[in-house]
Amino acid sequence: MKKRLLILAFTLLAGLFPLRGQNLSDLRITEVLVENVSGIVDEKGEHSPWVELTNNSQGTVNFAGCYLTDNPAEPKKYMIPKGVLANRLGARQVTLLRPDFPILRGTTLYLISTDGKTVIDSIEIPADLPADMSVRKVARDNKKMDFKTDSLPADPTPGAMNTEGIIESGSERMARTDPYGLILTITSVSVVFGALFILLIIFTISGNSFSGKYRMRRRKAKAAKVAGSADAETAAAIAMALSMEGGEDEAAAIAMALDLYLSGSAHDSESYILTIAGRPSAWSNKELMKRKYPR
Amino acid sequence: MGEIFDSLQQFWQFTGFANCGWGNLAMILIGIAFITMGIVKEWEPLLLVPIGFGMIIGNIPMFPGLNIGIYEDGSVLNTLYQGVKQGWYPPLIFLGIGAMTDFSALISQPRLILIGAAAQMGIFGAYLLALAFGFTPNEAGAIGIIGGADGPTAIFLSSKLAPDLMGAIAVSAYSYMALVPVIQRPIMLLLTTKKERLIEMPKPRQVSQKEKIIFPIVGFLMTAFIVPSGLPLLGMLFFGNLLKESGVTKRLANTASGPMIDVVTTLIGVTVGASTQADKFLTGKSLLIFGLGLLSFVIATASGVLFVKLINLFTKNKINPLIGNAGVSAVPDSARVSEVVGRESNPSNHLLMNAMAPNVAGVIGSAVAAGILLGFLG
Numbered sequence: 001m002k003k004r005l006l007i008l009a010f011t012l013l014a015g016l017f018p019l020r021g022q023n024l025s026d027l028r029i030t031e032v033l034v035e036n037v038s039g040i041v042d043e044k045g046e047h048s049p050w051v052e053l054t055n056n057s058q059g060t061v062n063f064a065g066c067y068l069t070d071n072p073a074e075p076k077k078y079m080i081p082k083g084v085l086a087n088r089l090g091a092r093q094v095t096l097l098r099p100d101f102p103i104l105r106g107t108t109l110y111l112i113s114t115d116g117k118t119v120i121d122s123i124e125i126p127a128d129l130p131a132d133m134s135v136r137k138v139a140r141d142n143k144k145m146d147f148k149t150d151s152l153p154a155d156p157t158p159g160a161m162n163t164e165g166i167i168e169s170g171s172e173r174m175a176r177t178d179p180y181g182l183i184l185t186i187t188s189v190s191v192v193f194g195a196l197f198i199l200l201i202i203f204t205i206s207g208n209s210f211s212g213k214y215r216m217r218r219r220k221a222k223a224a225k226v227a228g229s230a231d232a233e234t235a236a237a238i239a240m241a242l243s244m245e246g247g248e249d250e251a252a253a254i255a256m257a258l259d260l261y262l263s264g265s266a267h268d269s270e271s272y273i274l275t276i277a278g279r280p281s282a283w284s285n286k287e288l289m290k291r292k293y294p295r
Numbered sequence: 296m297g298e299i300f301d302s303l304q305q306f307w308q309f310t311g312f313a314n315c316g317w318g319n320l321a322m323i324l325i326g327i328a329f330i331t332m333g334i335v336k337e338w339e340p341l342l343l344v345p346i347g348f349g350m351i352i353g354n355i356p357m358f359p360g361l362n363i364g365i366y367e368d369g370s371v372l373n374t375l376y377q378g379v380k381q382g383w384y385p386p387l388i389f390l391g392i393g394a395m396t397d398f399s400a401l402i403s404q405p406r407l408i409l410i411g412a413a414a415q416m417g418i419f420g421a422y423l424l425a426l427a428f429g430f431t432p433n434e435a436g437a438i439g440i441i442g443g444a445d446g447p448t449a450i451f452l453s454s455k456l457a458p459d460l461m462g463a464i465a466v467s468a469y470s471y472m473a474l475v476p477v478i479q480r481p482i483m484l485l486l487t488t489k490k491e492r493l494i495e496m497p498k499p500r501q502v503s504q505k506e507k508i509i510f511p512i513v514g515f516l517m518t519a520f521i522v523p524s525g526l527p528l529l530g531m532l533f534f535g536n537l538l539k540e541s542g543v544t545k546r547l548a549n550t551a552s553g554p555m556i557d558v559v560t561t562l563i564g565v566t567v568g569a570s571t572q573a574d575k576f577l578t579g580k581s582l583l584i585f586g587l588g589l590l591s592f593v594i595a596t597a598s599g600v601l602f603v604k605l606i607n608l609f610t611k612n613k614i615n616p617l618i619g620n621a622g623v624s625a626v627p628d629s630a631r632v633s634e635v636v637g638r639e640s641n642p643s644n645h646l647l648m649n650a651m652a653p654n655v656a657g658v659i660g661s662a663v664a665a666g667i668l669l670g671f672l673g
Contacts, residue, residue, distance in 0.1 A: 170673050185422060192660055195412075207405060210505065
């Protein structure tokens with residue numbers, strides 16, 4: 001039983017690992033300003049270009065050690081400094097980065113993971129992007145935050161979530177994507193059945209463990225194994241004895257008796273219930289014990 | 296004299312008689328019908344009596360602006376109504392239900408859990424029908440949950456998805472829950488043969504205390520990880536059950552299953568009833584909701600019964616299809632219907648304990664279904 005519980009615990013833990021979810025892959029490059037003429041200034045007071053990152057998850061992400069590059073052949077072009085508190089980005093929050101290389105129009109800007117290989121996100125910089133205008137990705141649905149690049153350059157909104165006020169509720173989304181409700185119905189029924197099926201499995205296993213079914217099964221298997229070996233040995237002994245002495249009738253009688261004994265048919269099954277059956281007699285008949293004429 | 300007459304006339308304008316419309320009278324009559332059903336027929340009296348009286352309270356005609364109506368900010372009724380509107384009451388009721396429910400029937404016969412899932416088809420059947428009738432997806436989801444046969448879940452979900460329809464949905468859910476014996480019996484008889492109704496099921500095994508303690512923890516972890524949006528209902532349900540089964544929190548379990556659930560049930564009943572003001576309630580939509588609610592109960596019952604018949608095709612140990620109706624979560628009324636209809640065919644066949652398994656599985660199933668709908672449509 002302990003083994004089973006351990007397996008169950010491991011399965012649960014294994015199931016939980018993919019749920020950690022809140023990681024670097026949830027980061028998005030949501031806005032880039034290439035030529036900053038009159039926009040916001042950096043800590044040195046200069047109008048430098050900037051890149052906006054959004055944490056698209058529900059948890060904090062530490063993006064220190066990630067890279068920005070405009071050249072896939074040189075993925076580690078600019079490393080986001082480590083040990084900076086500002087590099088921990090809270091859920092659905094936005095931050096600005098100022099890479100130390102010039103961002104050129106007509107290129108693609110990549111956000112590379114800390115391993116220096118995995119591309120987390122990218123954004124194409126239009127060749128005709130005017131000064132003081134940004135290229136950005138906008139979330140159509142502020143719940144799912146599925147960012148799509150805007151086709152037209154926009155007025156920059158550094159540090160603000162790019163949702164453009166377009167808020168689509170779950171109901172509106174379902175009306176658009178599943179007007180007849182079939183997808184939701186099939187999904188929901190599957191989930192309800194799935195959830196209760198998992199409970200079924202768990203409580204079948206635990207129920208069998210607690211009720212001692214597994215223990216009984218093991219014992220039975222063990223007993224069958226022992227009985228099986230005894231059968232084989234006995235059969236061999238009988239075969240030898242019969243071949244050495246005795247007639248055919250004698251052999252058949254011995255074999256049948258042994259078969260009945262080994263198969264358990266020679267024994268009656270005991271109910272283990274003791275009963276004292278009352279036999280009617282003059283001594284136990286209550287009517288006869290009563291006085292005919294009460295005093 | 297003239298001034299007295301004027302002030303009397305002014306007073307008349309404040310009275311209910313001057314402001315009364317046919318809608319108010321109709322709703323008051325419905326309220327009285329609810330109270331009568333609760334008292335005379337004893338159909339869900341703990342719910343129908345407060346809801347019925349709430350209907351009367353909510354439909355007393357009054358001069359607007361007195362700040363006493365349920366929809367007027369800051370009024371007493373409005374403050375109490377926040378528990379419904381914001382969804383505080385349903386999880387508290389689930390806490391009490393958890394503290395009252397004995398899940399041993401389910402733990403001892405896990406194979407019956409799936410009947411609780413099959414009966415949730417009522418929810419999604421009504422959802423599809425509501426969409427076909429032109430309701431928006433969130434309204435359809437809120438209407439569909441009537442098929443879960445679970446009042447608190449219906450209120451919880453409709454308060455989140457379609458607050459405007461909440462009164463009609465809650466009243467519809469509670470009315471049909473009260474009418475479970477009337478609705479389910481003919482469907483059960485129609486879908487089963489005499490031979491099937493005679494199937495006897497073994498008595499559930501004794502469940503150890505350890506199993507009862509493990510159940511709410513594992514059950515909660517599994518269901519909440521799958522449907523986190525059902526957290527308020529599932530969390531409270533399993534927490535209440537842990538209080539009951541742990542054996543060391545008897546006082547908390549007693550409070551949750553006694554005074555607390557009584558207080559919340561009273562408040563939820565009165566305020567839901569009072570929210571059915573004629574001008575908001577007596578609409579074509581409400582009538583449609585009542586019709587769809589009835590259909591959802593029919594689909595749920597039929598799905599449960601047919602699902603058992605389907606299982607019987609593949610298993611050696613046959614299940615009596617009369618417990619299929621108990622998959623809807625009207626605890627314990629639908630299980631009682633299984634027992635009664637079962638005994639009509641075979642007076643020595645007691646199905647109550649077996650029917651309790653799908654019945655409590657239905658509570659979990661409807662909370663999971665509500666979580667899914669909230670996740671998709673919220």
